[in-house]
Amino acid sequence: MSMESAIPQPVERENYLNKKYGVWSWLLTTDHKRIALLYLISITFFFFIGGFFALLIRLELLTPAGDLVQADTYNKLFTMHGMVMVFFFLIPSIPAVLGNFLVPMMIGAKDLAFPRINLLSWYLYIIGGVMMLHCMLTGGVDTGWTFYAPFSTNYSNTKVVEAGLAIFVAGFSSILTGLNFVVTIHRMRAPGLTWSRLPLFIWAHYATSIIQLLGTPVLAVTLVMVAAERALHLGIFDPKLGGDPLLFQHLFWFYSHPAVYIMILPSMGIISEVIACFSRKRIFGYSFVAFSSIAIAVFGFLVWAHHMFVAGTSVYAALVFSFLSYAVAVPSAIKVFNWTATLYKGSIHYDAPMLYAFGFIGLFTIGGLTGLFLAALGIDVHVTDTYFVVAHFHYIMVGGAVMGYLGGMHFWWPKISGRLYPEGWARLAALIVFFGFNLTFFPQFLLGYIGMPRRYYDYSHMPEFQVLNVLSTAGATVLGVGYLLPMVYFLWSMRYGKPASDNPWNAAGLEWKTASPPTTFNFEEEPVVTWEAYNYEELDAPRTEEVPIVR
Amino acid sequence: MSDSTVVGLHPQEQHRPELLHHFADEQQQRDASSLGMWVFLATEVMFFGGLFCAYLIYRHWYFGDFAAASKSINMALGATNTAVLICSSLTVVLAVWAAQTARRTLLIVSLAATMLLGLTFLGIKGIEYKDKFDERHVPGAFFSFEKEPIPGHPGQYANPGHAQIFFALYFVMTGLHALHMIIGLGIFLWLLLAAWKGRFTPEYNTPIEIGGLYWHFVDIVWIYLFPLLYLIDRHP
Numbered sequence: 182m183s184m185e186s187a188i189p190q191p192v193e194r195e196n197y198l199n200k201k202y203g204v205w206s207w208l209l210t211t212d213h214k215r216i217a218l219l220y221l222i223s224i225t226f227f228f229f230i231g232g233f234f235a236l237l238i239r240l241e242l243l244t245p246a247g248d249l250v251q252a253d254t255y256n257k258l259f260t261m262h263g264m265v266m267v268f269f270f271l272i273p274s275i276p277a278v279l280g281n282f283l284v285p286m287m288i289g290a291k292d293l294a295f296p297r298i299n300l301l302s303w304y305l306y307i308i309g310g311v312m313m314l315h316c317m318l319t320g321g322v323d324t325g326w327t328f329y330a331p332f333s334t335n336y337s338n339t340k341v342v343e344a345g346l347a348i349f350v351a352g353f354s355s356i357l358t359g360l361n362f363v364v365t366i367h368r369m370r371a372p373g374l375t376w377s378r379l380p381l382f383i384w385a386h387y388a389t390s391i392i393q394l395l396g397t398p399v400l401a402v403t404l405v406m407v408a409a410e411r412a413l414h415l416g417i418f419d420p421k422l423g424g425d426p427l428l429f430q431h432l433f434w435f436y437s438h439p440a441v442y443i444m445i446l447p448s449m450g451i452i453s454e455v456i457a458c459f460s461r462k463r464i465f466g467y468s469f470v471a472f473s474s475i476a477i478a479v480f481g482f483l484v485w486a487h488h489m490f491v492a493g494t495s496v497y498a499a500l501v502f503s504f505l506s507y508a509v510a511v512p513s514a515i516k517v518f519n520w521t522a523t524l525y526k527g528s529i530h531y532d533a534p535m536l537y538a539f540g541f542i543g544l545f546t547i548g549g550l551t552g553l554f555l556a557a558l559g560i561d562v563h564v565t566d567t568y569f570v571v572a573h574f575h576y577i578m579v580g581g582a583v584m585g586y587l588g589g590m591h592f593w594w595p596k597i598s599g600r601l602y603p604e605g606w607a608r609l610a611a612l613i614v615f616f617g618f619n620l621t622f623f624p625q626f627l628l629g630y631i632g633m634p635r636r637y638y639d640y641s642h643m644p645e646f647q648v649l650n651v652l653s654t655a656g657a658t659v660l661g662v663g664y665l666l667p668m669v670y671f672l673w674s675m676r677y678g679k680p681a682s683d684n685p686w687n688a689a690g691l692e693w694k695t696a697s698p699p700t701t702f703n704f705e706e707e708p709v710v711t712w713e714a715y716n717y718e719e720l721d722a723p724r725t726e727e728v729p730i731v732r
Numbered sequence: 733m734s735d736s737t738v739v740g741l742h743p744q745e746q747h748r749p750e751l752l753h754h755f756a757d758e759q760q761q762r763d764a765s766s767l768g769m770w771v772f773l774a775t776e777v778m779f780f781g782g783l784f785c786a787y788l789i790y791r792h793w794y795f796g797d798f799a800a801a802s803k804s805i806n807m808a809l810g811a812t813n814t815a816v817l818i819c820s821s822l823t824v825v826l827a828v829w830a831a832q833t834a835r836r837t838l839l840i841v842s843l844a845a846t847m848l849l850g851l852t853f854l855g856i857k858g859i860e861y862k863d864k865f866d867e868r869h870v871p872g873a874f875f876s877f878e879k880e881p882i883p884g885h886p887g888q889y890a891n892p893g894h895a896q897i898f899f900a901l902y903f904v905m906t907g908l909h910a911l912h913m914i915i916g917l918g919i920f921l922w923l924l925l926a927a928w929k930g931r932f933t934p935e936y937n938t939p940i941e942i943g944g945l946y947w948h949f950v951d952i953v954w955i956y957l958f959p960l961l962y963l964i965d966r967h968p
Binding site for chain 1 (some may be wrong): 753754755756760763764767768771772774775776778779780781782783784786789790793794858871872873891893894896898901904908925
């Protein structure tokens with residue numbers, strides 16, 4: 182963007198960043214790449230708000246007594262940490278930023294199928310976000326991010342309806358993103374780009390979109406019921422009137438369990454791209470990795486009741502849901518095994534995106550395996566609502582989803598900004614994040630196993646929990662530094678980073694055949710695809726003279 | 733730009749103003765729009781699905797109470813509304829056909845007739861709501877459903893709490909359906925204005941088609957709501 186960088190360069194080409202200037206050229210843009218950047222700024226904002234709540238939670242737990250905040254405040258802190266992180270950071274993070282930026286480019290399209298709906302989805306996100314901020318600033322919510330009835334519908338005297346509406350609106354933003362992706366992937370692929378040639382990032386986003394489309398409306402209508410019940414005392418979830426609180430849990434988890442796959446599947450897509458590029462190999466078992474994304478999306482809809490094993494579901498239902506929860510581990514394991522098999526005899530480069538990918542594989546494996554503990558009926562009874570569960574889902578949602586998100590941001594940053602990030606700092610940050618993450622959350626597995634319940638602000642009757650809590654809080658500060666660093670050097674590199682070439686990683690994929698940063702319509706001419714995905718063997722083959730084909 | 737070039741015609745010249753820049757040709761644009769609407773309708777199915785799920789569970793649990801409550805809503809008005817909506821689906825189909833065959837007058841008349849039928853539906857629905865309000869069957873502080881007999885069980889009376897769940901679902905489900913009707917009327921008003929200006933041709937009529945898809949969907953939701961809400965355990 183600036184002309185004063187150290188390296189002399191010719192007059193800057195026109196690209197999507199410098200084509201037009203001014204606030205309105207951004208706020209009214211229909212360019213998927215600019216909308217991706219709008220999302221990037223907004224989700225980063227909410228990430229730090231959610232992180233701030235997390236920091237306060239960890240500070241409170243530093244000492245056994247409830248001294249920093251009182252019970253009511255603490256309830257609001259973990260509620261708003263969850264709501265902000267889940268609905269305003271994790272769900273939109275990869276699809277709305279990297280997916281928005283990359284899906285059209287990876288399939289050789291000029292834009293998403295519905296550019297104006299794409300912009301509408303950002304505005305819905307912002308409206309939902311502003312409602313959430315307003316709700317937080319005027320009192321907050323204390324129901325937990327799960328809104329369990331009848332507490333949320335009859336008893337809580339905090340701003341449940343407003344928070345529910347904020348999430349309702351943000352949910353439509355997520356639905357519209359999914360709708361755009363499904364239609365774009367079906368209808369806008371470049372000639373020759375068959376389904377079996379699609380990058381795995383696209384497969385992952387396709388599977389994610391299916392969940393967004395079929396799951397989110399159920400959450401939306403559930404929140405409508407909660408709001409209506411709270412306002413009018415309808416009785417749908419109120420046991421006093423014959424309603425069933427368990428029905429709320431069924432409806433809520435029908436969305437909110439698959440929502441975890443909305444967070445993790447795009448991350449898996451990124452890992453597939455990064456592993457292939459930095460081991461210079463075609464992904465081992467391409468079609469298995471592709472279809473395991475679809476399998477996760479399908480199985481993911483059939484496991485929700487494992488959140489309710491101790492809530493009064495029948496034992497036979499619990500048996501079935503336990504079995505299905507084990508089944509969802511199969512496609513996840515297929516991915517992990519195929520990634521590691523890809524590394525075998527690969528020519529591995531330890532650049533920052535690859536470090537995040539390694540971190541992802543390790544943390545996701547721990548998160549996934551502890552998920553199997555929780556799918557087992559006996560163990561689940563012991564660790565339900567303890568820090569074991571908290572550690573488990575943070576290994577998936579932070580150790581998995583956020584590691585993938587950061588890896589992807591590094592991998593595609595040269596394409597997004599046209600600049601290179603400082604590699605040394607990036608590797609350091611990746612290591613800090615990995616170390617800080619484990620220090621934060623591994624002690625929580627131990628805490629949960631020895632019986633510390635989640636959502637307690639005061640554990641003064643059990644002071645022996647303190648050592649592990651101190652470790653966890655120390656880890657959280659390290660993790661915080663690890664998250665701040667990339668933000669600092671990404672911003673720094675926008676002005677001072679070295680200009681990136683069109684394909685700095687020598688990576689396969691149509692997005693690397695555009696300029697860095699790309700022009701508004703991505704491609705000079707419509708690409709025609711004649712090769713398979715991840716043709717690294719071809720890319721790296723020693724260049725020889727063109728040999729005319731003799732027939 | 734376009735790869736379906738007619739020989740001798742520069743791509744720029746055959747561009748219709750309706751073709752948006754990021755589509756290769758009109759076929760692709762049409763396919764994308766119609767797939768987009770189908771996908772959206774899939775999300776709508778899930779949206780109503782949560783309510784249908786709640787309805788089916790409570791109907792199973794509290795069948796007698798639901799039957800008693802269902803008997804109190806006006807079947808004749810509900811049946812009339814069903815007929816009104818089926819007629820509106822016919823006028824929507826006529827509108828699509830008229831647009832495809834360049835019959836502008838028929839198109840405008842069909843769109844207007846659809847809107848008229850939609851408004852009739854909402855009017856009748858309003859009368860039904862008012863009746864429920866007068867009978868104090870609206871859930872909340874003033875709800876009352878005392879001594880209402882359970883059909884087929886002489887001497888037994890419905891549990892007011894369970895009946896209130898029926899009315900809660902009745903209002904939420906028909907209310908959301910009515911909201912969809914109102915949005916549909918907005919879409920059809922826009923279509924009517926565009927048709928008035930002559931924007932639709934046999935080559936370009938996707939908005940009519942996908943607007944019609946939406947309207948049919950909203951009709952179909954009613955086709956399920958009517959028997960589920962009005963016809964529980966009705967006997968002559």
